Amino acid sequence: MFNSSDIHTVTDFSRKPAEHIKRLNESKRPEILTVNGKAAVVVQDAESYEKMAELAQYAESIQSIRQALEEEGRSLGEFSKSFEETHGIQR
Numbered sequence: 001m002f003n004s005s006d007i008h009t010v011t012d013f014s015r016k017p018a019e020h021i022k023r024l025n026e027s028k029r030p031e032i033l034t035v036n037g038k039a040a041v042v043v044q045d046a047e048s049y050e051k052m053a054e055l056a057q058y059a060e061s062i063q064s065i066r067q068a069l070e071e072e073g074r075s076l077g078e079f080s081k082s083f084e085e086t087h088g089i090q091r
Contacts, residue, residue, distance in 0.1 A: 010035050
């Protein structure tokens with residue numbers, strides 16, 4: 001997921017923020033910033049962050065639906081099949 005070119009020191013980031021921001025916006029790849037050789041924070045461009053947050057929210061929604069269905073004794077697959085049959089949806 002990360003390349004060695006994605007790892008930078010916090011000091012380098014603070015000395016050349018415009019360079020890092022330009023690279024983040026162009027590459028759409030996050031950077032790992034290190035302190036004393038250890039990963040401290042991850043930074044990324046706003047557009048990529050928003051997309052990641054939306055995907056995480058979607059995954060949490062699906063997980064909540066699965067959990068609710070399992071509590072009723074049904075799987076998501078069973079529900080989907082039944083829903084499609086009831087509403088005439090064909091794949």
